[in-house]
Amino acid sequence: MSTLPNSIRSGPDASGHFGAFGGRFVAETLMPLLLELEQAYEAAQNDPSFHKELDGLLTHYVGRESPLYFAPRLTEHFGGAKIYLKREDLNHTGAHKINNCLGQILLARRMGKTRIIAETGAGQHGVATATVAARFGLPCVVYMGEVDTERQKPNVFRMNLLGATVRPVTSGSRTLKDATNEALRDWVANVEDTFYIIGSVVGPHPYPTIVRDFQTVIGNETRAQMLAQDGKLPDLVVACVGGGSNAIGMFHPFVDDAEVEIHGVEAAGEGVDTSRHAATITKGSPGVLHGARSYLLQDAEGQILEAHSISAGLDYPGVGPEHSWLKDIGRVKYFSATDQEALDSFQLLSRLEGIIPALESAHALAHVAKIAPKMRKDQAIAVCLSGRGDKDVFSVAQALGEKI
């Protein structure tokens, strides 16, 4: 029998591993940079002026704290547990991504880096990165799969407006995985002046930890807000999982609370029994991609498979190493929701609560639709509404067979 550590929040270990996951699987060129980044991050964490600057920006630039909203009509509709929505969609730039980008660009400035690069899937992280780069006057290049530049055109335009250069990536499946490859190639070629702002809790150590720490504000606020509004911790916490940054940010402050059940929801695409899904933890196996050991969608030869989801932000064949570990130790349970279920929830929340959710977040809601009716009315679910759905109206209209 394996024994759990005293706190599930204490990872990773000194070499960046969460159990058998994580680590630093990168070319030698990048190793010294990662070690340098780790030191710079530690120094920043111990520097009160770093936190003061970040907190000020989160309050006055992002608009934190974000509300925890009790959704009465959705609760009534499902007829079970009370449903609370953590409104990350109300952040500046419309998603949780900005929390992490601000933290990382402050780190970049401390390290004297003068050029910013990022990868993006749905474009939310690209927009958030372009935003903070504009705010601090640094040039910014965003790598985005060519397929994604097509299905998320409004975000490409936003990034351009913000002064960033968007480079469409035409290699491989032309989605997030390939954009990440290309960003890594850029970084290797420009190590002197460039800071790579990774958008999710993926990549080599210390990135999964850095991104998690900057996103933990979501769960910390939710925890306090639940205690204030509901008088107790939630019975269940739910978030969608692509790479898993909104989920880890939401989950982390709750993982040591044994009474809180935690569910992550992956994208099942056209179904987990088809070849077209992005349910990495549900259907994948451990492997090494983009600098870390984690669950992956891969074939028997270790070649990476293409992921599929209607949501570009979940369309990734990997997942954060800490999620892989939380799955293996049994602390978090992972489920999946299909494109169709997400589309249904997208419309349901729009009509019942007047909130258009991001397609990514709609996956979390689709899981709630299955669970909430089975729970008691005195129980509560806290769901991370990680982003708003304005960016998705074109692809949703297309999926519904409507022209706009």
Added chain:
Amino acid sequence: MSRIAACFAELKAQGRAAFVPFVTAGDPDFDTSRAILEALPGAGADLIELGMPFSDPMADGPAVQASSLRALHAGATMARTFKLVRGFRQRDAKTPIVLMGYYNPVHARGAERFVREAAEAGVDGFIIVDLPPEEDAVLLKPANAAGIDIIRLVTPTTHDARLVTVLNGASGYLYYVSITGVTGTKSFAENDVKTALARIKKASTLPVAVGFGIRTPAQAAQIARIADAAVVGSAIVSVIAERQKDGKDKIVAAVSELCRALADSIHAQAGAKVRA
């Protein structure tokens, strides 16, 4: 003595540097790849780096990326890579073969099985680009036991303190990455490489091969004057890409022609080497 050690000892006695071509196993297809591999020693190759195809080659530029994808589209697998090496070994017992690639296909097979099959096929060394010393214990132990060298990468960002970590466990030779960047995208600066080699030679007695930024016979000659080996990859697989439609014989002839020019240029530098 291992094939790699014997190769560098012989070259040292002759006072010349090694020509090391890189090709991807199964590019553009299994039969052509086998013919290319068999032609390389005759075209002047002293040691061969054989790429293991991977869907997501993060450290490679467009030429090697395309090469990897051609091989995968033609049905390349790890078993077929070993089959290529086995076939080559039956005809050539001397030329060392070093497998180069990324960790996930090795991980998927299991490191111990991978090493066992590689040893049986006649592989002499491994370069796993995304497996730094901090993570490679899983491969190092079985490889050492099987007499297969782990060739470590040293880069322009590898400072002196870190070099100690990189050298600990390194064997066969060291691979100096002459540029900060992916394969086949920039050219090296001779003085920078010279300075780096002096630094490496002070810390290690292993031979040092230089690669990542060498395309032409002239550049190869520059490297041959200051290093123990010059590795050329992107330029060679680009020839395979250009001639892909021309059929096996013409592809092999074109690759051989380029390799012959590179090898002659490298081997003409005999005795001119600066030793630290």
